[in-house]
Amino acid sequence: MLLNRETYAKKWIIRPDGEEKVTGKLRYLTDLTAPGMLYGKVLRSRYPHAWILSIDTTKARQLPGVRAVVTAKDVPGMNLFGIAFPHQPVLCHDRVRYIGDALAAVAADTEELAEYALSLIEVVYEPLPVVDDPETALDEGVMKLHPEGNLLHRTSLQQGEMSFAGCAHIVEETYHTPRQMHTYMETEGGLFIPEADGRLTVYSPTQHGYKDRMQLARILAMAEEQIRVISSPIGGSFGGKDELNVQPFGALLALQTGSPIKMHNSRKESVIAGIKRHPMRIRMKTGVDEAGHMVAHQVRILADTGAYATLGCEVLNFATEHAIGPYTIPNIDVEGTSVYTNNGVSGEFRGFGGNQVIFAVESQIERLAEKLGMDAWELRKLNLRAPGDPGPMGQKIVQTEGASQVWSKMMESALWAKRAKLQPGSGQSPPSESQDPWTRRGIGAAMVMHGAGLGLGIPDHSGGRLELTPEGKIQASFGFEEFGQGLYAALTLMLQDVFGCATDDIVIVIGDTDRVPSSGSSTASRATTMMWRALQRLRPPFVHTLLQLASEWAGIAAAELATGAGGIHRIGDEAGTPVVTYAQLAEAAEAAAKPILAHTEFDYPTTPEGLVGAHYLYSYAAVAVEVEVNMLTGRVKVIQTDHVIAAGPVINPMGFLGQIEGGSGMALGFTLTEDAVMKESAYLRHNLDTYLVPTFKDSPHIIRVEAIEELPVGDTFGPRGVGEIGSVGLAPAITAAVRQATGIWVSRLPLSPEDIVQSIDWLERVEAID
Numbered sequence: 107m108l109l110n111r112e113t114y115a116k117k118w119i120i121r122p123d124g125e126e127k128v129t130g131k132l133r134y135l136t137d138l139t140a141p142g143m144l145y146g147k148v149l150r151s152r153y154p155h156a157w158i159l160s161i162d163t164t165k166a167r168q169l170p171g172v173r174a175v176v177t178a179k180d181v182p183g184m185n186l187f188g189i190a191f192p193h194q195p196v197l198c199h200d201r202v203r204y205i206g207d208a209l210a211a212v213a214a215d216t217e218e219l220a221e222y223a224l225s226l227i228e229v230v231y232e233p234l235p236v237v238d239d240p241e242t243a244l245d246e247g248v249m250k251l252h253p254e255g256n257l258l259h260r261t262s263l264q265q266g267e268m269s270f271a272g273c274a275h276i277v278e279e280t281y282h283t284p285r286q287m288h289t290y291m292e293t294e295g296g297l298f299i300p301e302a303d304g305r306l307t308v309y310s311p312t313q314h315g316y317k318d319r320m321q322l323a324r325i326l327a328m329a330e331e332q333i334r335v336i337s338s339p340i341g342g343s344f345g346g347k348d349e350l351n352v353q354p355f356g357a358l359l360a361l362q363t364g365s366p367i368k369m370h371n372s373r374k375e376s377v378i379a380g381i382k383r384h385p386m387r388i389r390m391k392t393g394v395d396e397a398g399h400m401v402a403h404q405v406r407i408l409a410d411t412g413a414y415a416t417l418g419c420e421v422l423n424f425a426t427e428h429a430i431g432p433y434t435i436p437n438i439d440v441e442g443t444s445v446y447t448n449n450g451v452s453g454e455f456r457g458f459g460g461n462q463v464i465f466a467v468e469s470q471i472e473r474l475a476e477k478l479g480m481d482a483w484e485l486r487k488l489n490l491r492a493p494g495d496p497g498p499m500g501q502k503i504v505q506t507e508g509a510s511q512v513w514s515k516m517m518e519s520a521l522w523a524k525r526a527k528l529q530p531g532s533g534q535s536p537p538s539e540s541q542d543p544w545t546r547r548g549i550g551a552a553m554v555m556h557g558a559g560l561g562l563g564i565p566d567h568s569g570g571r572l573e574l575t576p577e578g579k580i581q582a583s584f585g586f587e588e589f590g591q592g593l594y595a596a597l598t599l600m601l602q603d604v605f606g607c608a609t610d611d612i613v614i615v616i617g618d619t620d621r622v623p624s625s626g627s628s629t630a631s632r633a634t635t636m637m638w639r640a641l642q643r644l645r646p647p648f649v650h651t652l653l654q655l656a657s658e659w660a661g662i663a664a665a666e667l668a669t670g671a672g673g674i675h676r677i678g679d680e681a682g683t684p685v686v687t688y689a690q691l692a693e694a695a696e697a698a699a700k701p702i703l704a705h706t707e708f709d710y711p712t713t714p715e716g717l718v719g720a721h722y723l724y725s726y727a728a729v730a731v732e733v734e735v736n737m738l739t740g741r742v743k744v745i746q747t748d749h750v751i752a753a754g755p756v757i758n759p760m761g762f763l764g765q766i767e768g769g770s771g772m773a774l775g776f777t778l779t780e781d782a783v784m785k786e787s788a789y790l791r792h793n794l795d796t797y798l799v800p801t802f803k804d805s806p807h808i809i810r811v812e813a814i815e816e817l818p819v820g821d822t823f824g825p826r827g828v829g830e831i832g833s834v835g836l837a838p839a840i841t842a843a844v845r846q847a848t849g850i851w852v853s854r855l856p857l858s859p860e861d862i863v864q865s866i867d868w869l870e871r872v873e874a875i876d
Contacts, residue, residue, distance in 0.1 A: 107812065108811070108812050109759050109762060114759035114760075117760075118759060121592055121594060121595035122598060122609075122614075123339065123595075124595075134339055134341050135295070135310055136295035136297075136341070138296075138297040140297060140299055142365055142366060143297070143365060143366035143368050144173055144174075144220075144366070144368070145214055145215070145219075145220045145367070146211060146212065146213050146352070146359045146367045146368065147212050147214075147220035147221055148210070148211045148212075148224075148352070148355050149209045149210040149211070150206055150207065151205050151208075151209060152205075152231060153233050154203075154204050154236050154787035155202065155234040155236050155237070155249075156202050156232055156234050158198060158200055158202060158231060159231065160229070161210060161227065161228075162227070163227050165228070166224070169222070169223050171216065172212060172220075173363045173365065174212070174359050174362040175211070175223070176197070176210065176211050176358045176359060177199065178209075179199070181196055181325060183326055183327035184324045184325055185197065185199075185325070187321050187324075190416070191415065193416070195207070197209060197211070202231075203414070204414075204451065205378055205787065205789075206378045206413075206450060207413070208379075209229060210227050211355040212224055212227075213359040237249060237256065237787075238447055238784065240408055241387070243445045244256055244445060251447070256447075258411050258415055259418060259423075259443075259444040260443055260444075261443075262441050263426050263438060265435075265436070265437065265438040267437055268404060268438075269402060269437065272401060273395065273402060274394060274478075275477040277391070277393075277477065279389075279853055280390075281389075281462075281469065281854070282385075282386075282853065282855065283383075283386050283388070283776075284780060284781035284782070284856055285382045285449075285450065285784070286382060286383035286455065286781070286782065287797060288342070288343070288345065288382075289780075289794070289799050290343055290346060291342050292311065292341025293370065293371040294311070294347065294371045295310070295369050295370030295371055296310025296352060296353065296356055297369075298367045298368075298369070300360045300361055300363075300365070306326070306328070306334070306360060307334045307336065308322065308356070308357060310336075310353050311337060311343065311587075311589070312335070312337045312347050312348070312350075312353070313337075313589065314587075314629070315335040315619045316335070316585055316619055317348075319335045321353075322353060322354065326357055326358070326361065333619075335619045336619075337617040337619075338588045338589070338616055338617030340587060341589075342589060342590050343587075344772065345454035345455045345458070346381055346453075346455070348453075348454045348629055349417075349453060349454070351379065352369045352371060373792070373794065374793065377782070378450070378792070380450075381453035381455075382412075382452050383455035383461070383776075384410060384418070384444075385410045386410075386462040387407075387408040388406070388429075388462060388463060390403070390404070390466050390467070391404040392474060394478065398474075398475075398480055398485050398488050399488060400433060400434075400435045402436075402437040403429075403435045404438075405426075405429045405438075405440040405441070406442075407422065407440070407443065407462075408442075409422050409443070409445070409452070409459075410445060410449055411444045411446060411451070411453075412449045413451055414446075414451050416454070417453050418444045418452060419444065420458075420719065421455075421459040422459065423561070423718065423719035424458045424460060425442060425460065425462060425463045426440050426442045427499055427557065427561075427720060428460045428555070428556070429467065429498075430467065431467040431468065431471075431553065431554075432553050432726060433489040433491060434489060434491050447787070448787040450787075456772060456829070456833050457556075457830050458630065460554075460834050461773065461776060461834050464552070465855065467838075469852075472838070473851070482551075483513075483516070483517070487510075490509050490513060491509045491555065492510070497713065497716065497721065499717050499720040501713040501717070501720040502713050503723075503724060504722055504723050504821065505818065506724075506818060507816075507818070508555075508724070509555065509726050511752050511816075512726045512727055512751070512752050512814065515728070515750040515814060516551060516728040519730055519748045519750075521730050521810075522549070522730045522748065524549060525730075528547065528548060528846060544736060544738045545734055546847040546848060547735075548846030548848070549730060549731065549843050550730070550733075550839045550840065550841065550842025550843030550846060551728060551729060551731070551842065553727070553728050554727040554834045556631070556725050556831045556834055558635065558721065558723045558724070558725060558826050559631075559632050559635075559710040559711070559712070559722070559723060560632070561719040561720055562722075564719065566632070566712065567708075567710075568632075568639075569585070570582065570641070571703065572644045572704045573703035574695060575613060578689030578690070578691065578693075579613040579688065580605060580613070580688065581613040581614075581615060582597060582612070582614050582615070584616050584622055584623070584640070585619070585622045585623055587617045588616060591765065592761030592765075593628070593637075595758045595760070595761050596637065596757050598614065599758050600641055600757060605670075606668065607670065607671055607672075608672060625640075630827075631725070631830045632827055634828075635710075635723070635823070635827055636710065638824045639824060640706055644705075648704040649669055650664075651702050651704075652669060652702060653674065656686045656691060659691065660685045660686050662676060667685070670684060672687055673685070673688045674688075711823060724826075725753040725754075725828065725831050727750065727752070727834070728749070728835070729747060729750075731748075731806075731839040731842075731843050732745040732746045732747075733847060737848065737862075737863075737866060738863075739863070740860060741859050743804075745806060745808070746808040747770055747809050749809070749811045751811065751813055751814065751828060751832070752814040753813070753814075753826040753827070753828050754815060754823070754826050755815045755817070757825050762811070765829055766809075766831075766832035767809050768832070769829070769830065769831070769832030770832050773834070773836035773837055774804065774840075775800045776833075777836060777837040777841070777855055778804075778856050779798040779799070779804075780798065840857070841857065848862065
């Protein structure tokens, strides 16, 4: 069903945190202050690669107003951090491997004083050769960046017997994707408060408060319970704040000084030290038979993971799994390599490696269709995954009709139907409605199959809690974080659906390790699914307890009662008045010393067989795009996008729409403008005046989203998350549209205007204009 205010009127709610956000009243964690607080700043490396011969902090320490200077020797515990395994130094002491490496941190009375103190720290370096090219980083003789060498990880996926001998047509192409920034509005920061009882309270944006607490405990040599992490609300993350960033420095300085420490990265420091989307070079060779059946598919992925591992292994695993898209191919040979360099650190980013390989796969489909003289959408159908097929890694998956559903629904799109009026290929499409002879339009499309959750073999635990508060509110507590995805609204709607209660009956607690159970990370499109599954488990015992107590209180059989707005109602009673209110039940429970609560713990569903990282639940998407290309400037304008998403029941329609719109906006930048360019391992762009992110003006005039909610009978897995899938397929759809408009193939992102202009056959263009 088309997602809009009319079709989903009953669920079209204003998000609970919406008014505070749009009025600017919401206090993010980096907005917080505390009496007597100091300001923390970090000294970053001058060189992308060097030995550290000495660090002298004497002058900085002697500066009036400087309260602490910490270096590696002041780290009481493990001087390393990292989600998957501790690999990145908190504070370097012998070697720096990229310009974001930290060497010292300062706490001072003012931010300006802290910055000045950094300039007084004397570091003697011995510069080393810079390894800035992932293609040559593994060559013999290249300096090793880590004792184990410059190879972080290799992947391999083989099925069938690789041979292109029987193929009627073969396409072999190399694709390049950019180093994209998360570009969240709120840069990394927070407030760190040493408490009188010896505990430490950390107010800092993260996607996994419990994981931050565990890592900080290791660094500070403290018990985890001595640290409280408050992690919501967050002004954007998209994967970029899942790793620790300023937290170790703020915590160290707070414990050294005994004072609250405020830290907040400038945009430049966020660029230098923050993680990015992995740039990838993907070489694909794909063969089909005369009828268009895909026969063989060979893929080589090279990922630049930068100086440290973070989630480089897991991102490459995901890219390898998704390198065949939603298709069945009998003979597959996929190899992936992730390489250390002195470039900026690459890590988790919305789509998790899927965006890069789907751009390549879908581009291969377009090229093969042209060789076959076949419509590319029909070629996709011919090779599309069918219900009953195993997953991309040969693993057992939860079967749905998602792939064929999104394919068919896209055929009903008015935008897609419009494509037939444009002549395909070679830039022979007619001028746009503007009648400018130098402006041409094209329409393209792409398909996506996207795994959710962390995958087989990776700890993916979750949990939640329900309780009736003394005030008579149904309180839901989860360890997830709200970083803009609309978690409050989704959970409110789910609670109303489960209990039939009113908004006023609900209290939601998230993002505070002292108050919520561990729910795992808000990542991998998992939070909505896990909240929904938790409520399915929590509802029976919680409601049973409520109804039993209400039965005793009202003298009515529990079987005749149900939860509703304001309290417990008699089934069939149309008066709308509860026989006992939640407040009365809470009072009764307190009098009986029997708190009403339910708790659950469980794991994300995983496939019982397959390789590490293989997924069990997948969602599917198709996207069509209309573009306008200015043949004089090479500029590409996206006019309209149509999305079809098969991800199960829609919980929060406004949030669902927002996720797809937001994800595709991020993909617009990935495709057309965004690239954190590095030269000799130094960023060339440090601000948003040169690193260009799409604005509202650059966004499509029309964005339509159709949701396919049906799941097979007996599917108990409920809604799948949509936080990532809207960002994955837009790039190949845009480049297919550019191909139709101009006749130009695109294999490198972002698509530069210069490349388009230089690819135009100007003599042919002059004749066409005539």
